[in-house]
Structure formats: C-alpha cells, structure tokens
Amino acid sequence: MEERFEFPILTVDGAIFQLVDDELTILLIQRAFEPFLGEWALPGEYIPKDRSSRQALEHLLVHKTGISTKQLRIIDQPYAFDSPARDPRGYAVTVMYIGLGRGITPGMHPHMDNGQNPQLVPISKLPKLAYDHQTIVKFALDRLKALSLHTAVVATLLPKDFTFLQLQTAYEAIFGKTLDKRNFRKKMLSLQLLEPTSAMTKDGAHRPAQLYRFHAPKSTDTANSFA
Amino acid sequence: MEERFEFPILTVDGAIFQLVDDELTILLIQRAFEPFLGEWALPGEYIPKDRSSRQALEHLLVHKTGISTKQLRIIDQPYAFDSPARDPRGYAVTVMYIGLGRGITPGMHPHMDNGQNPQLVPISKLPKLAYDHQTIVKFALDRLKALSLHTAVVATLLPKDFTFLQLQTAYEAIFGKTLDKRNFRKKMLSLQLLEPTSAMTKDGAHRPAQLYRFHAPKSTDTANSFA
DNA sequence: GCAAAAGTGTTCCAGATACACCCATGA
DNA sequence: TCATGGGTGTATCTGGAACACTTTTGC
Numbered sequence: 001m002e003e004r005f006e007f008p009i010l011t012v013d014g015a016i017f018q019l020v021d022d023e024l025t026i027l028l029i030q031r032a033f034e035p036f037l038g039e040w041a042l043p044g045e046y047i048p049k050d051r052s053s054r055q056a057l058e059h060l061l062v063h064k065t066g067i068s069t070k071q072l073r074i075i076d077q078p079y080a081f082d083s084p085a086r087d088p089r090g091y092a093v094t095v096m097y098i099g100l101g102r103g104i105t106p107g108m109h110p111h112m113d114n115g116q117n118p119q120l121v122p123i124s125k126l127p128k129l130a131y132d133h134q135t136i137v138k139f140a141l142d143r144l145k146a147l148s149l150h151t152a153v154v155a156t157l158l159p160k161d162f163t164f165l166q167l168q169t170a171y172e173a174i175f176g177k178t179l180d181k182r183n184f185r186k187k188m189l190s191l192q193l194l195e196p197t198s199a200m201t202k203d204g205a206h207r208p209a210q211l212y213r214f215h216a217p218k219s220t221d222t223a224n225s226f227a
Numbered sequence: 228m229e230e231r232f233e234f235p236i237l238t239v240d241g242a243i244f245q246l247v248d249d250e251l252t253i254l255l256i257q258r259a260f261e262p263f264l265g266e267w268a269l270p271g272e273y274i275p276k277d278r279s280s281r282q283a284l285e286h287l288l289v290h291k292t293g294i295s296t297k298q299l300r301i302i303d304q305p306y307a308f309d310s311p312a313r314d315p316r317g318y319a320v321t322v323m324y325i326g327l328g329r330g331i332t333p334g335m336h337p338h339m340d341n342g343q344n345p346q347l348v349p350i351s352k353l354p355k356l357a358y359d360h361q362t363i364v365k366f367a368l369d370r371l372k373a374l375s376l377h378t379a380v381v382a383t384l385l386p387k388d389f390t391f392l393q394l395q396t397a398y399e400a401i402f403g404k405t406l407d408k409r410n411f412r413k414k415m416l417s418l419q420l421l422e423p424t425s426a427m428t429k430d431g432a433h434r435p436a437q438l439y440r441f442h443a444p445k446s447t448d449t450a451n452s453f454a
Numbered sequence: 455g456c457a458a459a460a461g462t463g464t465t466c467c468a469g470a471t472a473c474a475c476c477c478a479t480g481a
Numbered sequence: 482t483c484a485t486g487g488g489t490g491t492a493t494c495t496g497g498a499a500c501a502c503t504t505t506t507g508c
Contacts, residue, residue: 163459204458
C-alpha cells in the first residue's frame with residue numbers, strides 16, 4: 001500500500017464520529033509504519049487513480065479500520081488541506097471527509113486486512129495525533145457543531161425513532177456542555193426537522209415519552225454534488 | 228501545459244474577486260482548448276509535482292491571466308471539490324482558493340504566456356461557466372459574504388485608508404443590496420477591526436470625511452496554517 | 455410514596471432592523 | 482443657495498439564555 005507516486009500526492013482522511021455511552025468519539029488508528037510509528041492518527045490513505053476520494057475513503061475504512069460502511073453516513077462535502085507530505089518527495093494535498101456512524105465497531109469487518117488497532121476514542125480524551133491531525137480534528141468538530149445547529153446531521157448518530165432526551169444527550173456530547181431542556185426543545189422544534197411518531201416509549205419507571213424522528217431530508221444545504 | 232498524468236489529477240482553481248466601479252467582479256478566462264472550448268471558466272491549472280497548490284495558483288494567475296500577485300491577497304483556506312475530470316482518464320480533485328484583489332488588471336503582466344482572454348466580470352452578469360464552476364463561484368461568494376461579517380477580508384478590496392462610504396459601498400457590492408448607513412456604521416465599529424487615522428478627506432464639494440483603516444491583523448480565524 | 459424521566463412558559467437581554475434630520479464644503 | 486456626501490440616536494423586533502414546577506409511570 002505504501003506505493004510511490006510521481007505526481008502530487010493526494011490522500012484522503014476520515015473524521016468519523018460516533019456516540020458511545022453518551023460520549024462523542026472519533027475513529028483513530030495507531031500507525032504501524034513510519035513516519036509517526038506507534039502514534040494515533042485519523043484513518044487515511046493514498047487515493048489510487050481508479051477511485052474517487054469518496055470511494056477511497058470507504059475502501060480504507062473497511063480495510064484499515066474494519067468498520068461497516070452500512071452504518072455510516074459521510075457528509076458529502078470534502079475539505080482540502082495542503083498537508084505536510086507523508087512521502088518526503090513531492091507535495092501532498094489531503095482531502096478530509098466528515099462521517100457519522102451508529103453501531104459501528106472497529107475491527108469487526110471480515111475484509112479488514114491492514115488493521116492498525118482501530119479504536120473509537122472519546123474526543124474529551126484525544127491523544128496526541130500524528131501529522132496535523134490535531135488541527136484537522138478540530139476543524140471537523142467545529143464543522144459538526146455548526147451543521148448540528150441547523151441541519152439533521154445528528155440523525156445518523158441516533159436510532160430512527162428517539163426521545164427528546166436522547167436527542168439532547170447527543171447534542172450535549174457534541175457541544176461538550178449541558179443544555180437547558182426547555183430551550184433545547186423549543187429550538188429543535190423551531191428547526192422543523194422533527195416529526196412526532198405515533199408511538200411512545202414505555203421502558204422504565206417513569207412517564208412515557210413521545211418518540212420523534214427526523215423528516216426525510218428535503219434539501220441538504222451541505223450538498224455539493226459534483227459529478 | 229496539457230500534460231498527461233498517471234495518477235489522480237489534482238488541479239487548482241482561483242476565485243479572484245475585485246471591485247470595479249463599485250461592483251464586485253470575478254476573474255474569468257475564456258477557454259482556448261477543449262473541453263469547453265470558448266466557454267468562460269475560473270482560471271485553473273494542473274498542480275505540478277514540484278509546487279504546492281498555493282504556488283501553482285500564483286503561477287497560473289501570472290501566466291494565464293497576466294495579473295500581478297502583488298495586489299492580491301489569497302485567503303489561506305483551500306476547499307476541495309471532487310471535480311469532473313478535465314482529462315477523461317482518471318479521477319480529479321480540485322483545490323479552490325478565494326482571492327481578493329485591488330488594482331489588478333488582467334493581461335498586463337509581462338510573464339503572461341498563455342493568456343485566454345482574462346476578464347473581470349461583474350458577478351451580477353455571470354455568463355454560463357464551464358465544468359462545475361458555477362457552483363464553485365457560488366460557494367466562494369457565500370464564503371466571502373460569511374467572512375466579511377466578522378473579519379477584515381474586505382481590507383484587500385480597498386485602499387489602505389478609506390471612508391465609511393467606501394467601506395459601505397464595498398459591502399453593498401458583496402451582498403448585492405443596499406445597507407442602512409447608521410446601522411452599518413454601528414456594526415462595523417462594534418467589530419473593532421477599524422481605527423480612525425489622523426487624516427480627513429478633502430476631495431469634493433461636501434463635508435470632509437474621517438479616514439479609517441483596518442487594524443493590523445491580530446488573529447485570522449480563517450487561518451489554517453499547514454506546513 | 456418515591457424515584458426517574460416527561461413535559462411545559464415567562465422574563466430578560468443582546469443584537470439586528472427601521473427610520474429622518476442637520477452639517478460642512480465647493481461650486 | 483444648492484448639491485453632495487458626512488455624520489448622528491431612538492424605538493422596535495427577534496432570537497437566545499436563564500430559570501422551577503407538575504405529570505406519569507414502575508417499583
């Protein structure tokens with residue numbers, strides 16, 4: 001996989017988030033090669049000529065982190081970073097995607113063939129990262145926050161139907177702070193992204209809760225749909 | 228210049244804005260080759276292996292549009308687009324930069340060697356563009372608007388010292404609508420990006436105006452400084 | 455009856471918008 | 482004196498933030 005390129009190097013990195021125990025985590029690998037041997041990093045890969053950056057990302061996620069892309073939604077807007085070259089010869093650009101998962105388990109995919117200790121690491125406990133990945137993670141997290149404020153991106157982190165408490169917990173994980181229940185409810189409803197289902201929870205020693213779901217997406221303002 | 232690449236194609240495009248007669252314009256070229264022969268497009272180029280995307284951009288601006296990069300400020304945050312390949316073989320990624328100019332004149336640089344009718348075209352009169360450049364321009368313009376609201380990007384479009392009217396005219400050109408003088412003044416001052424100079428204009432048949440300038444930039448929150 | 459989550463309104467503040475008149479100068 | 486741009490303040494609206502109690506259920 002560590003091929004040599006003659007022309008500018010193009011790599012793709014994924015910032016894949018998931019909720020684990022009401023905490024926001026990000027998918028990292030531990031590098032098995034130089035440079036940065038042993039350090040934590042975002043899963044990334046060179047983009048081969050016969051794949052789009054998007055396809056390369058999905059391929060590397062399966063093969064290097066062993067997750068299933070079925071349970072993953074990748075936000076269709078890549079960001080570019082002039083990156084410090086991995087290969088000392090030549091110049092590199094990294095294309096970064098943000099992804100959101102639910103129920104993904106690193107290392108469980110049968111096609112993983114190059115796994116490098118993939119783990120879901122809480123963002124509150126981020127280790128030192130290789131390359132400029134620290135900055136890239138910060139960028140991705142800021143972007144996730146901004147999108148959460150006016151789109152339905154959070155949907156992918158939750159089950160199809162959910163209670164307001166579950167939804168609020170997800171937002172609290174993303175923003176890293178507690179939110180007021182009444183204000184949160186008002187704001188979410190004002191976004192008009194939610195619709196109540198006909199069902200209620202009946203799961204515990206407490207009052208049942210109305211279940212909600214996100215509307216089918218009408219317009220994703222993050223879309224960027226190039227051929 | 229139309230070399231052939233074996234590996235994923237990496238190109239750079241520039242969305243270069245400038246004020247002309249109180250109108251916001253963008254630098255376009257008219258393609259001299261297939262595909263899209265004769266159509267208008269953003270100036271763009273393959274990135275050769277020995278240059279960064281940023282360097283390639285500056286090079287192509289001089290050589291293809293004949294402007295001087297002295298009078299240009301390029302916003303240091305590239306955006307990536309999975310782009311339709313220029314070369315039918317292989318896959319392409321475009322890195323887009325936003326730039327702001329003042330006093331640049333297409334075609335005037337002595338090193339222009341491959342000029343393709345470069346023009347500053349008012350964004351209110353955008354022609355149909357090649358590739359997906361229509362979408363890229365929209366993206367760049369939205370970004371420029373967003374940045375204008377809380378940073379000093381507009382500084383590059385203006386002389387060092389300027390009156391409030393000049394500043395307001397620049398904002399009106401960017402947003403494509405008229406603004407209230409008093410509210411504009413209040414908002415600009417609240418941003419704390421301006422400082423009055425000791426000078427006043429004395430240029431016409433009207434009351435002299437206080438001249439302002441932007442502070443030296445302290446923190447550019449758009450910065451993204453990778454090696 | 456008590457623990458645990460569900461549900462619900464009002465007040466306050468800050469920032470944005472709407473809006474109209476007098477001032478200084480050159481011609 | 483008039484045309485031109487310079488300069489100023491107040492009322493209103495809107496969205497966000499702060500804040501506490503009652504309801505329903507299982508045990």
